[in-house]
Amino acid sequence: xxxxxxxxxxxxxxxxxxxxxxxxxxxxxxxxxxxxxxxxxxxxxxxxxxxxxxxxxxxxxxxxxxxxxxxxxxxxxxxxxxxxxxxxxxxxxxxxxxxxxxxxxxxxxxxxxxxxxxxxxxxxxxxxxxxxxxxxxxxxxxxxxxxxxxxxxxxxxxxxxxxxxxxxxxxxxxxxxxxxxxxxxxxxxxxxxxxxxxxxxxxxxxxxxxxxxxxxxxxxxxxxxxxxxxxxxxxxxxxxxxxxxxxxxxxxxxxxxxxxxxxxxxxxxxxxxxxxxxxxxxxxxxxxxxxxxxxxxxxxxxxxxxxxxxxxxxxxxxxxxxxxxxxxxxxxxxxxxxxxxxxxxxxxxxxxx
Amino acid sequence: xxxxxxxxxxxxxxxxxxxxxxxxxxxxxxxxxxxxxxxxxxxxxxxxxxxxxxxxxxxxxxxxxxxxxxxxxxxxxxxxxxxxxxxxxxxxxxxxxxxxxxxxxxxxxxxxxxxxxxxxxxxxxxxxxxxxxxxxxxxxxxxxxxxxxxxxxxxxxxxxxxxxxxxxxxxxxxxxxxxxxxxxxxxxxxxxxxxxxxxxxxxxxxxxxxxxxxxxxxxxxxxxxxxxxxxxxxxxxxxxxxxxxxxxxxxxxxxxxxxxxxxxxxxxxxxxxxxxxxxxxxxxxxxxxxxxxxxxxxxxxxxxxxxxxxxxxxxxxxxxxxxxxxxxxxxxxxxxxxxxxxxxxxxxxxxxx
DNA sequence: GCCCGTCGTCGAAACGCTTCGACTAAGCGG
DNA sequence: CCGCTTAGTCGAAGCGTTTCGACGACGGGC
Numbered sequence: 146x147x148x149x150x151x152x153x154x155x156x157x158x159x160x161x162x163x164x165x166x167x168x169x170x171x172x173x174x175x176x177x178x179x180x181x182x183x184x185x186x187x188x189x190x191x192x193x194x195x196x197x198x199x200x201x202x203x204x205x206x207x208x209x210x211x212x213x214x215x216x217x218x219x220x221x222x223x224x225x226x227x228x229x230x231x232x233x234x235x236x237x238x239x240x241x242x243x244x245x246x247x248x249x250x251x252x253x254x255x256x257x258x259x260x261x262x263x264x265x266x267x268x269x270x271x272x273x274x275x276x277x278x279x280x281x282x283x284x285x286x287x288x289x290x291x292x293x294x295x296x297x298x299x300x301x302x303x304x305x306x307x308x309x310x311x312x313x314x315x316x317x318x319x320x321x322x323x324x325x326x327x328x329x330x331x332x333x334x335x336x337x338x339x340x341x342x343x344x345x346x347x348x349x350x351x352x353x354x355x356x357x358x359x360x361x362x363x364x365x366x367x368x369x370x371x372x373x374x375x376x377x378x379x380x381x382x383x384x385x386x387x388x389x390x391x392x393x394x395x396x397x398x399x400x401x402x403x404x405x406x407x408x409x410x411x412x413x414x415x416x417x418x419x420x421x422x423x424x425x426x427x428x429x430x431x432x433x434x435x436x437x438x439x440x441x442x443x444x445x446x447x448x449x450x451x452x453x454x455x456x457x458x459x460x461x462x463x464x465x466x467x468x469x470x471x472x473x474x475x476x477x478x479x480x481x482x483x484x485x486x487x488x489x490x491x492x493x494x495x496x497x498x
Numbered sequence: 499x500x501x502x503x504x505x506x507x508x509x510x511x512x513x514x515x516x517x518x519x520x521x522x523x524x525x526x527x528x529x530x531x532x533x534x535x536x537x538x539x540x541x542x543x544x545x546x547x548x549x550x551x552x553x554x555x556x557x558x559x560x561x562x563x564x565x566x567x568x569x570x571x572x573x574x575x576x577x578x579x580x581x582x583x584x585x586x587x588x589x590x591x592x593x594x595x596x597x598x599x600x601x602x603x604x605x606x607x608x609x610x611x612x613x614x615x616x617x618x619x620x621x622x623x624x625x626x627x628x629x630x631x632x633x634x635x636x637x638x639x640x641x642x643x644x645x646x647x648x649x650x651x652x653x654x655x656x657x658x659x660x661x662x663x664x665x666x667x668x669x670x671x672x673x674x675x676x677x678x679x680x681x682x683x684x685x686x687x688x689x690x691x692x693x694x695x696x697x698x699x700x701x702x703x704x705x706x707x708x709x710x711x712x713x714x715x716x717x718x719x720x721x722x723x724x725x726x727x728x729x730x731x732x733x734x735x736x737x738x739x740x741x742x743x744x745x746x747x748x749x750x751x752x753x754x755x756x757x758x759x760x761x762x763x764x765x766x767x768x769x770x771x772x773x774x775x776x777x778x779x780x781x782x783x784x785x786x787x788x789x790x791x792x793x794x795x796x797x798x799x800x801x802x803x804x805x806x807x808x809x810x811x812x813x814x815x816x817x818x819x820x821x822x823x824x825x826x827x828x829x830x831x832x833x834x835x836x837x838x839x840x841x842x843x844x845x846x847x848x849x850x851x
Numbered sequence: 852g853c854c855c856g857t858c859g860t861c862g863a864a865a866c867g868c869t870t871c872g873a874c875t876a877a878g879c880g881g
Numbered sequence: 882c883c884g885c886t887t888a889g890t891c892g893a894a895g896c897g898t899t900t901c902g903a904c905g906a907c908g909g910g911c
């Protein structure tokens with residue numbers, strides 16, 4: 146409640162002197178400095194954020210822009226948020242969470258022009274995403290989590306899907322698997338240009354090709370039911386599959402459930418690798434899932450740090466970085482079954498929803 | 499980038515007139531209003547948030563204060579956040595996410611005095627929590643998610659643990675269960691005064707007493723391993739238990755895993771009810787868990803709306819509200835086994851980590 | 852003994868908005 | 882026809898900072 150005026154009066158100096166003590170922009174004698182500091186302490190003075198923001202034209206507020214659909218955030222997205230929040234807070238910035246749909250153009254521009262944000266981190270970027278352009282036009286520093294198709298002139302941090310898929314496939318092939326099915330996100334997501342789905346699809350093809358194997362891919366709705374359906378489809382297409390690689394965090398449990406119903410043991414008959422998964426989720430399954438653990442919090446933190454560096458003028462170039470997911474072998478993968486044959490194929494259960 | 503000055507000049511009116519058009523605090527003739535509006539549109543004018551905040555002494559920013567430990571947020575907490583964010587955004591407020599530990603007193607006071615927040619929602623409140631007092635001293639409107647022991651003069655929204663536990667117990671008793679074990683949060687959490695743990699403990703005692711049954715309770719660490727250990731302990735203490743009621747979202751999968759190891763079928767031999775759980779998590783298990791679904795997003799939304807009402811001066815009284823979790827029967831509960839006996843007790847497997 | 856640069860401080864002008872008091876021009880009841 | 886209210890507008894004074902230009906004092910090089 147106390148203002149700089151009060152402090153100045155109590156310390157018998159001018160307001161500007163108090164400001165200089167605070168910001169250190171001009172030399173101040175030791176004597177007055179201590180007098181001013183004492184006055185501040187006595188009055189329990191805190192500089193007013195709004196006033197400071199107005200005068201400096203820097204709010205020390207950064208935005209975290211993300212679509213917040215009904216279903217809420219998955220573990221990985223939540224990790225982005227907490228990582229970014231921690232980094233911002235550590236640097237003395239405030240982080241505002243702005244739910245902004247992929248199509249909310251005007252909302253976005255309003256946010257950008259209001260002068261409330263020094264910069265923003267944009268999550269859930271599509272391969273084609275004009276929000277990026279809108280923000281840049283407004284002159285707002287932006288860092289992406291995820292990336293557009295054309296990344297020229299952009300700062301981003303993303304998961305290295307190519308690398309991650311290759312590692313996962315290598316792991317399975319190394320265990321002797323040959324008939325591997327990739328369960329991706331939904332066909333809708335792919336059609337909509339959802340980056341992770343697209344990139345993992347291509348990477349899976351490439352990885353399988355490198356081993357001289359044929360890539361089989363199934364799209365799954367983001368739900369347990371979707372997972373069950375996907376597994377049914379997979380078995381129908383490749384009856385003697387020995388491994389499933391799944392991108393879809395929501396579908397994975399449906400996949401496991403359907404495998405159980407069909408009496409295919411994991412990892413005895415079928416090995417399962419879950420991609421871009423948080424350890425917590427991987428531990429939930431039984432057996433615990435061998436997974437590519439997403440560097441969620443790290444990604445959020447790195448993105449935020451890159452943004453702040455840009456704001457502070459430390460970095461002028463763009464920050465572009467890919468982080469692979471780390472392979473963590475747990476209980477759901479093992480050597481490929483000897484006979485690639487038709488184990489348990491008979492009970493080709495109902496497609497189920 | 500355009501300021502009110504520019505708009506005023508272009509519309510050939512004074513700055514104050516532009517302001518009145520914007521805020522509607524004084525009558526403006528239709529003619530000038532349209533002229534001003536046209537000028538705004540032409541210049542693509544957006545009022546500067548900082549300047550407005552400084553002049554009105556209202557930032558239209560609210561804080562969401564929560565401890566953000568290493569492990570990150572659970573599904574329920576995440577729902578609080580998204581619910582609150584959506585509500586704030588819908589009302590034209592900005593929501594800043596502030597990781598603030600339970601002990602960060604000075605950080606809290608600094609946040610409160612900086613004038614950046616019009617009000618705050620405080621999450622993860624302890625039964626004894628002096629942060630609440632600190633915030634109130636600073637004159638900041640506060641709404642809690644969760645509640646302290648003494649709620650006089652406070653606004654809060656919380657889960658109705660009493661009601662929730664009673665419903666859960668009634669459900670199990672209604673299915674014929676008599677030997678029900680409650681798996682709570684860790685002993686540490688209870689000792690630290692973690693409200694949900696305390697309140698469910700008491701409620702469980704009361705609910706069991708009402709049915710003339712003896713309450714058996716086990717504390718579990720928040721992990722799958724903790725769940726396994728807890729179930730082992732439970733079986734040791736009540737060999738013929740037929741139902742488990744679990745509070746601990748992290749431990750629940752350990753409990754299920756350990757049951758599987760001990761060849762106790764769910765729900766054939768043992769029924770399991772998970773408390774304060776999100777549907778997504780409940781669906782992950784196999785069989786899907788009968789659970790008390792936490793009203794996560796609703797809680798966040800209601801808390802935020804209460805805060806905003808307070809800020810707008812609409813509501814003067816305090817908002818105190820409890821929401822029960824909704825019982826959603828899925829596959830993990832069924833009639834109590836006929837013979838309460840020693841089914842599967844022989845294979846009293848290793849405590850496992 | 853001068854001139855100049857640096858140190859330490861001050862006053863005032865921004866920053867972009869809201870809001871108060873005042874003023875003009877109508878409209879209107881008596 | 883006069884004084885009152887009311888609609889409509891303006892200018893100026895804030896809001897609490899930062900920052901720029903200025904100014905006195907002081908010390909050093911010559």
